[in-house]
Amino acid sequence: MKKLSLIVICALGISACNKPIKNTDNSSKQVQSVGNDENDHGCIASAGQTWSELKKDCIQIFNQGFRLNPINSKKGEEVISAFILVSEDQSKVELFLPDNSDHNSIILDKTGKNTYQNNQYKYDLYSSILYVDNIEKYKGNVE
Numbered sequence: 001m002k003k004l005s006l007i008v009i010c011a012l013g014i015s016a017c018n019k020p021i022k023n024t025d026n027s028s029k030q031v032q033s034v035g036n037d038e039n040d041h042g043c044i045a046s047a048g049q050t051w052s053e054l055k056k057d058c059i060q061i062f063n064q065g066f067r068l069n070p071i072n073s074k075k076g077e078e079v080i081s082a083f084i085l086v087s088e089d090q091s092k093v094e095l096f097l098p099d100n101s102d103h104n105s106i107i108l109d110k111t112g113k114n115t116y117q118n119n120q121y122k123y124d125l126y127s128s129i130l131y132v133d134n135i136e137k138y139k140g141n142v143e
Contacts, residue, residue, distance in 0.1 A: 048060045053107060066128070069083075
């Protein structure tokens, strides 16, 4: 009998814990699930996915791209990298900037043996330097 009473008490306790809590302030709060943040292309930002125009797919740029670090970062300052992705035929590069508020990549066309550019950006593949308005901004580790 004691075992049965204990089981009933435990069951009541568990069922009480599973009841949803009512919102008493009459406001409607929406909770977003983790992984439920797909963009228009189906990329999941919380999984580190970004849309690539060159690949026409969701990618994790930190796994597939080449990292470029800021040239003028101060010691102790958080380093936020840019990334470059080169097309398979090497005719274009796709630029992913950390401060790009609209989260769109920038396509640069090949203009020379080792250079890619558009109006504002120029990337030198040989030296791995990204120029913004003709000023060196990011550099990769050339081995």
